[in-house]
Amino acid sequence: MITSIQNDKAKQWHKLKKKKERVRSKTFLIEGFHLIEEAHASNWKIEEFILLEGTDAPGFSTDYPVFIVSPSVFNHISETKTPQGIAAVVRMKASVWESFEKVLLVDAVQDPGNLGTMIRTADAAGFDAVILGENTVDMYNNKVVRSTQGSLFHIPVFQESLLAKIPVLKDEGFTVWASALMNSVPFTAITPDRKVALIIGNEGAGITEEIIHLADHCVKIPIYGKAESLNASVAAGILMYYIKAKA
Template structure:
């Protein structure tokens, strides 16, 4: 365990950390930031690639993290001032701890998903709302899905709002950015079915077979799937509704289909 102390918000490392609040700098540095005891705890438990954990010097290392502080010898622990924490947070009431993580090798994760037998994967095509993206990641984790592939136009999975809404699930399964047409064509060549919600020629989702390899496609909140992704879809699914609601939002729809997949695969 290496302990450092940084008190000035003008410190060069602090300036680098603060830049991670913006996507272009997360992409450039290949790093991202998480905030709060729970998220840091989940990252430590999941053996995430953590560069450093920063905690408010006046409060000390939170008790919930003390065991991990002793165990994770590869992580630097940095005592920082309240001013440093405020500079590195996008919230009005910053948490007393944050961490800097290195991004995983996404291509390795994609190859793993493509080659996994009987894979159950979620694909997001232009899902822009960070809360929806985070909720879908959390639901996919809950049902034991194999991973999430996020296409261009969706919310950045490393943004603070997405990470907060995953409640730590982002550390429990592969979540990767990828251009969709190429990866979906590769999936089809491996016999993976591509299924998505649709109102045209759609099968009842409770009659669909989720027990084989299937990737679930979800499009933007307003426009649905893009034309190029819809053209690759094998099976259209409809979620039956008996009430008067016009539709479900994308996170709710994803959760319904994910749990039907869970039911068929493990509780049928």
């Protein structure tokens, strides 16, 4: 059993809280029974289990190396307020581009909870893929992973330059929608085509000007109350469900 945070393994797990180490090792840390079950069921490669002493492991844990740790070590690596006593190191998995028809493009979204919710909602709404543009929070950030509730393991997620990718999507027959408040029309005024790429921008600044100029349609969601705007992930959800239902 590992009882010291100075143990080499404990240090290695703790480093995975930082993007630099995740990129270097091509691994990331997940916590909780649900996420671990989703990763296992989705055939993502689990490198090893980390189990708080006294915690029962799922049956499939026998397929992997298991390290038992003391409370002080588990709390050192955990980023949840009420940890379930189980974590795992997972290897990153490269997504494969296929014949997609509904794609969410995320431009410079910084809030991990927002990004995780967008990925989860894209999965629920039947979108085919998510593309994360530059300056968007790391998809393997612990809060992002938790907010996806396992959808990270279900839907392909790519990290690319949107300025470079959008022209390619257009060549593939995609119509590009941008969620914007200025110079836009109500989203219900447009009937989605079969292939749609939806851009959602930064929580405060919106979509980058160079990117919004590449859009075929700028759409807005009417505000009926006194709120200035909608949360970015809520707006993404409304638009994705509309596009999926009407296309």
